């Protein structure tokens with residue numbers, strides 16, 4: 536039985552993983568290289584919580600499972616209303632492609648407590664301002680204040696934070712994991728959770744993670760008398776929050792770079808005018824009247840880098856020794872147990888644009904794996920999230936990758 540864990544990375548993936556373990560009486564040391572937690576991608580002024588569904592495919596199932604889990608989880612934390620609000624969200628039909636997606640989703644007859652197709656008149660009544668298009672309405676969608684959330688999660692008495700230390704390597708010893716910054720030993724523990732997003736690959740050089748860094752920018756706009764009437768989050772190809780979180784500003788997002796950021800670009804967190812314009816164009820798709828009202832009201836913005844994989848699925852689960860497997864490949868018919876697992880080593884990373892909806896369920900998945908409990912998602916989803924999938928596929932072990940969930944054992 537594991538009693539101690541180290542989590543590397545103080546974003547939502549690291550903080551929710553630390554919390555899920557701490558709740559199960561595991562003593563956690565969370566190591567963050569910056570002076571504060573939630574200072575990279577998880578440091579935006581607001582995060583929106585809503586699913587993007589497309590039908591009954593696996594990614595819609597994961598999006599919905601994560602969304603419903605994260606709402607229940609955040610509600611259970613009793614956060615102040617200045618940090619979390621289930622204000623609802625309208626996904627407007629702003630082009631023909633969206634119309635066909637939204638109609639397909641609406642045809643699935645989800646409970647009306649989850650989503651409803653609404654006419655533009657109904658959407659206008661819900662939004663508090665005129666909306667020109669029909670929409671999908673998610674009555675319990677929410678926004679959350681990321682920094683305060685991460686602080687709240689890591690205030691658990693079983694969590695100790697070490698700030699301003701960059702982990703450069705770890706060593707698995709017989710007694711557990713040793714984590715180092717250069718030659719300095721930072722901590723030792725029974726378990727190690729890697730949750731440092733775009734830097735995870737540096738700690739796992741022998742396991743291809745296929746991650747890439749994608750730049751994004753949010754814009755902050757001063758509200759007006761008219762825009763303060765907005766009651767819900769409204770989306771087109773971007774989102775506008777209600778001004779309720781400060782009573783004064785809206786958060787408008789988010790730009791999305793088409794290309795992978797290089798190591799030098801990753802250090803650049805200066806907002807650009809081009810990305811503000813791109814965000815304002817998304818606002819124009821939500822409501823041309825609001826665009827006219829708010830376009831001169833930019834007061835700031837924030838740049839950060841999403842971490843996404845080549846197949847857009849996060850990386851969640853126990854890790855194998857990539858160098859060992861590459862040198863000694865197993866047969867395609869081998870069992871998952873025959874793989875060179877590094878017992879106690881896990882990852883929770885690559886949440887792309889959806890970290891605040893995905894990470895809590897993924898943290899719960901890891902904690903359930905670690906404690907030998909029934910898993911909170913289907914075996915199919917466990918296999919899809921399996922962080923070893925790219926190496927297994929490269930070695931011709933695709934079938935084994937699809938059976939990986941059976942490696943998880945429920946303890947007596």
Ligand SMILES: Cc1cc2nc3c(=O)[nH]c(=O)nc-3n(C[C@H](O)[C@H](O)[C@H](O)COP(=O)(O)OP(=O)(O)OC[C@H]3O[C@@H](n4cnc5c(N)ncnc54)[C@H](O)[C@@H]3O)c2cc1C
Nearest residue numbers: 544546547548568575576577583702731734751889890891
């Ligand atoms: C512009 C923009 C808007 C977004 N809007 C939303 C939204 O509305 N809703 C939503 O759900 N998601 C949104 N996202 C996505 C969301 O922000 C991310 O998915 C989420 O923050 C990822 O969390 P993380 O913990 O995996 O990574 P991060 O928050 O990046 O955390 C990783 C941490 O690891 C630390 N670290 C790295 N290497 C080391 C090391 N070697 N040692 C110690 N520490 C290390 C870093 O300093 C960092 O703090 C948005 C993203 C962007 C860029």
